[in-house]
Amino acid sequence: MGNKTPLIAVTPGDITGIGPEVLVKVIRDGLPKSYRIMIVGDAGMLKSSFEALKVPFDFPVFKDAGEAAKSAAPVMVLDTAQGGNELLYLARPHPEAGRIAAEALVQSAKLALDGVVDGVVFGPLVKETLYLGSKKYNDETQMMREQLKAPHIKSVAKMGNIFRVTIAEHVPLKAVPDYITRDSVLDAIEVLHEALRMYGLKQPRIAVAALNPHAGEGGTVGREEIDHIAPAIEEAKARGINVAGPVPADTVYVRAFKGQYDGVVNMYHDQANIALKMAGFGEIVIVFARSPVIITTPSHGPAYGKAGKGTADHNNMKAAVEVAAELARQKR
C-alpha cells in the first residue's frame, strides 16, 4: 500500500435517510492529513448526493478496491454499482435500501479483514431496514458477528472522553435484574477494558455503576451489588483491571466527567442516557469491540423526518470517522 496514512472505508448507511447528506458534509468540511477516506457506495447515487448539497463530486472513482487503496487522493470512491439513485432521501424504510446498506457494510468490513482499508465507518441505519433488506439479521451486531466470523463482537459507546457499555440496554426495566450476574458484569468490564486499550489507554480506569439506589446501602435496598456486582469487580481486579465500584448511579457520571474514570459499566439504558443528556452530549460514537477489524458508527438513526432537507447535523458522523481513524492509528 505504501501510503502510511490510515484509510477508512465509509458507507452512507440507509440512503433513504440522512446518511448520504451527513457523509457529504463530513467530506465538505475537509479532512485532516492524518487519514484518508474511501467512500463505499454507488457512484451515481453519491454524485447526486454531492450535487444536491452543491459540493463538487471530483474524486477518483474505482471499481477495484485494491486499485482504489493505491490512490494518493485524500478521498476516493469505490463504486459498488448498487444503484439506488431513486431511493435517495425517500424518507422511509425500504427493503432495497436495507439491502444496499447491508451489502456496503459487509463489503467494507471484508476489505478491512483483507487489510485493504484500516477501518470502517457505516452511516446511520435502523434495525428494521436492515432486517427488511437482509431478511435475516435483526441488527448490525448480529450481522457483523456472522459475516466476520467473530461471535463475540459487542458494541460499546464513546461519548466525549468516556467509553461506556450497558449490560441490559433495550429491555424492560423490570427484566434488568435478571441480566445482572457475576459473569455478565465481569464480561462487560472486560469488553470495556479491551475497547479502552484499543483506543490507546494502557491502564484505563473503569467504574461499575450500581443497580440499586445508594449502591444497595449494604444490602438494605437491594442485594445485586453484594451478590453479583462486587464479586465481578473483585475478579476483574484479580485479572489486573483497574476497576472501581459499585459506584452509586447518581454520582458515577459526575465523577467520570470530572476525569476520575475513563469508562463506565452501566446496568441499564437510562443510567447512562439521563446523565449524558443533562451533560449536553450529542455525539455518541458506537465502537465494535472484540471485532477483528475496526468498525464505528454514529449513534443516531437515519432520521427519516429530516431526509433531503439539507439541515441534518453531521457532527456525530464526523466523530465516528475520527474515532475510527484514531483506533487505526493506535492499532499501528
Place this chain on the structure above:
Amino acid sequence: MSKEYKALLAITMGDAAGSGPEIVAKSLALPEIRALCRPVVIGDAATMKEALAITRAPGKVKAIKKLEEASFQDGLVEVIDLQNIQLDRLTRGRVDPMAGKAAYEYIKLGTEMALSGAADAIVTSAINKEALNKAGYHYDGHTQLLAELCGVKDVAMMLVSGSLRVSHVSTHVSLFQAIERVRPPRILTVLRLTNEAVRQMGVAEPKIAVSGLNPHSGEGGLFGDEEIKYITPAIEEARKQGMNVIGPLPPDSVFLRTYEGQFDAAIAMYHDQGHIAIKMLGITHGVNVTLGLPIIRTSVDHGTNFGKAGKGTADPTSLIEAIKLASVMVSNRRRLAR
C-alpha cells in the same frame, strides 16, 4: 402590608460531628438571608459558638430557651439551646451517637414548632443515618422521621436545583421494589403533592411532566408495559382532576426538557432516575423538599461531609438555597390562603 412578611424559620443544626454547624454559621452571616427571613437555630449553643469561630463568621451566638426570647437582630445567631453536645467528648468527622441523638432532638423540636405554627417552616441540616441508628432512632433518614412526627403516610421527596424540580414516586427501596410502586394511586398522590408544592413555589398553574419507567418510555410496550398499564391511566386521572400533566415522556429527555423550562416539574419513577439528572447539575446546589407534610420543610441535599468538619471549608450553597426556598414557600402559602 407596608412591610413584607418575613418567614420565621426553624433551622436545625444537624449532626454536630459533621459540617452542619459551620454551614449554618456561614449561611446566617449573609445579609441576603437576614433580609429574607427570621432565622432561629435549633441546636447546641456551644457547638454553634465554635462553628462561628472556625468559619470566622461575623456576629455572636446568643443562647435562648424559648422562641419568644428571639429578637432576630442582625449580627446575632440565636440558638434555642438544647445543651445536648459535650464538646470535649465530640470527635469531629466521625459517627458519634451523642451527635445522632442530639440531631434527632433538633428535628423533633423544629417539627413541633412548625406544627404548632410558632415557626413558619423547618429547614434541616445534614444528619448521619448511622449516628441516628446508633443512638437508637431507627429511621432510613429525615423523610421517614418527619412523616412519623407529623403523623402522615403519603409523603414524597422533591429535589430542586435551579429550574429543575423533580419529585420521586419512591426513594430508598431496591430497584425491584421501586418498579412495584409504580401504580396509579401512588403516581396520582405524587402528582397532587407536586402540583401543590410548585404552586407554593410561585407557579400559578404548574405544568408537570411525568417520566416513563422503561427505556424510551417502553416504546409502545416493546420494552415494558408499565407506561400503558399504570402511568398513562394515572396521568389521565390527574387531568380529570384539573391538573396540567403531560407524559409519559422518555426518561432520558424529560429532565433536560424540564430544566430548560418546558415544564415546571418532573415526576421520576424511581430514586436514581431523578437523582442522576439533579446531580449532573452540581452536587452542592440541590435542595430537598418533603412533600405531603402538614408543614413546610426544606433541607440540604448533601450529607454531613465529615471530611470537611472542623475545617471551615464546607460549601453552604445548598443550605442557602434551602432557606431561600422555604421563605418563598411560606410567603406563597400565606398569599394562597387569602
